[in-house]
Structure formats: structure tokens, C-alpha cells
Amino acid sequence: MNIKITKGLSILLLLALSFAGCEKGDYTEPYTEFGEVYFDASQTASYQTGHLKIKYNGNSIEIQSGTNGRVRVPQGEGKFEFYDERTGEVLGGKTVNIIPASPETFNLFQPTETDPIAFLDPNGQADEEAAPAEFMRLKIANYAGDLLPKDLDIVVLGLNMNFETVELATLESVSNNIGEEQYRQIPTGGSDILAYTFKFRDRKTQEFVKMHGGEDYWSQNFFLYPDMISPYPEKRVYTIYLRSIEQWGEHPLFIKLGDKYYEISPEILYAN
Numbered sequence: 001m002n003i004k005i006t007k008g009l010s011i012l013l014l015l016a017l018s019f020a021g022c023e024k025g026d027y028t029e030p031y032t033e034f035g036e037v038y039f040d041a042s043q044t045a046s047y048q049t050g051h052l053k054i055k056y057n058g059n060s061i062e063i064q065s066g067t068n069g070r071v072r073v074p075q076g077e078g079k080f081e082f083y084d085e086r087t088g089e090v091l092g093g094k095t096v097n098i099i100p101a102s103p104e105t106f107n108l109f110q111p112t113e114t115d116p117i118a119f120l121d122p123n124g125q126a127d128e129e130a131a132p133a134e135f136m137r138l139k140i141a142n143y144a145g146d147l148l149p150k151d152l153d154i155v156v157l158g159l160n161m162n163f164e165t166v167e168l169a170t171l172e173s174v175s176n177n178i179g180e181e182q183y184r185q186i187p188t189g190g191s192d193i194l195a196y197t198f199k200f201r202d203r204k205t206q207e208f209v210k211m212h213g214g215e216d217y218w219s220q221n222f223f224l225y226p227d228m229i230s231p232y233p234e235k236r237v238y239t240i241y242l243r244s245i246e247q248w249g250e251h252p253l254f255i256k257l258g259d260k261y262y263e264i265s266p267e268i269l270y271a272n
């Protein structure tokens with residue numbers, strides 16, 4: 001019995017000495033705080049087709065769904081790489097200093113799957129001057145080069161409450177690089193305009209791009225009135241790019257290229 005008591009006292013003494021040795025200056029496993037960064041990939045072609053993946057410091061991670069691109073990682077500097085899961089090709093990278101309670105937000109911009117990813121400030125045109133009354137300021141670029149001519153003029157039309165089209169302006173020499181474009185001032189067409197659409201003309205030949213059915217092609221409609229954009233862009237300043245979207249099959253209203261059919265979609269990059 002005495003041997004058992006002595007052995008138990010010895011174990012308790014060793015434990016007490018080990019706890020006493022863990023003083024302030026000793027090494028302990030550090031506590032790591034986490035922070036957040038947001039990568040909005042809604043304007044990224046590879047994300048829209050389901051092929052975009054992300055790595056953090058060389059390790060694959062997932063963007064949390066339904067969170068506007070939220071990623072939660074340890075504080076400190078981290079490298080994010082976005083790549084095509086089919087080929088492994090890196091499409092863009094960004095080094096971010098993660099600070100807890102101070103999340104950063106980036107808009108990823110990739111108009112086609114062959115383009116690299118650009119990282120844009122979500123408030124990139126917030127300082128632009130407002131359009132005068134009854135006008136809007138529009139910056140537009142052509143990323144539907146597979147369907148549209150390189151030397152491109154765009155006719156802007158408004159669709160009113162009576163389902164009539166009203167020609168509002170012609171935008172001459174629209175480039176295929178949003179960075180090269182300037183804001184153009186065009187009429188809104190008034191409060192009875194419900195939506196806008198585009199027609200596309202080859203600047204050299206003056207011929208309009210045609211539908212499969214033979215008539216002049218009209219782009220998909222886009223809407224700039226309050227019920228469709230929240231918050232409503234009080235300044236009426238927009239940055240828009242054009243992209244081609246493959247369709248389900250043959251239709252006279254689509255554009256035919258080879259054995260496939262397409263629509264041209266105007267996409268709003270910024271609205272203020």
C-alpha cells in the first residue's frame with residue numbers, strides 16, 4: 001500500500017513541476033486570427049462556365065457559395081491564384097494582406113475564357129461626373145469579336161412602353177478593349193423607355209450584322225431603370241461590355257457561326 005501511495009505522489013509532483021515551468025516566456029502554439037477577402041467572379045467567363053478554381057498559397061480552396069465570393073483565411077499576406085481546372089493554366093493572381101475585421105473586395109473581370117483575369121476596384125467609376133439631365137454617359141467595348149466586325153459602329157435603340165423602337169445614337173469605332181474607351185454621352189430617350197438594345201454595323205462596309213433569318217440582328221435587351229438595378233444609378237453612368245453566348249440551337253433570331261448559334265449580350269460592369 002505504501003508503494004502505491006508513493007508512486008501516486010511522485011506522478012502528481014511531476015505534473016505540478018511541468019505546469020510551473022510553462023511561464024510567460026516559454027513557446028506555446030500561437031493563436032492565429034482569420035480575416036476575409038471577397039472575389040466577385042460574376043463577370044468572369046471561366047466562372048460562368050464552371051471551370052474557375054482558386055489556390056491560396058499554393059493550396060486549393062473553395063469560394064463560399066452565396067457569399068459574393070467570400071474567402072476566409074489566416075491573417076497576413078497571402079497569394080491567391082485563379083486557374084482553369086481543365087488545363088491548370090493560371091488566369092490571374094493577386095497578393096492580399098489579410099487584416100481581420102477589414103475585408104477587401106475585388107471584382108474579377110474576364111470577358112472571354114481566352115482572356116486573363118483582371119482585378120478591378122468595385123468602386124472603379126464612383127468618381128465619374130454625373131450625366132446631364134435626359135442623358136446618360138456610356139463606356140462600351142466589344143468582346144464579342146467572334147461575331148462582330150473589328151471596325152464596329154453600334155446603333156443604340158430604346159424600346160418604349162408602346163413596344164416601339166426609337167433610335168437614340170450611333171457610337172462610332174467601338175474598340176475591343178474597355179481600357180481604351182472613353183465615356184460617350186447619349187440621350188436616355190425619356191421616362192417611357194423600358195429597355196435598350198443595340199444594332200451592329202461594319203464601319204468599313206456599312207453593312208449591319210444579320211440574324212440567321214436574314215434581318216438586321218438586335219442584341220439582347222438590357223434594362224437601366226430603377227426596378228432592374230439596385231441601388232439605382234443616380235448619376236446615369238455605365239460601363240458595359242459585349243460578349244457572345246452560345247444558344248440551345250437553331251433559331252432565325254440568333255447569329256449563326258459555323259454549326260452553332262449565338263446571341264450577343266450587353267453586360268453591365270459598372271453602374272453609378
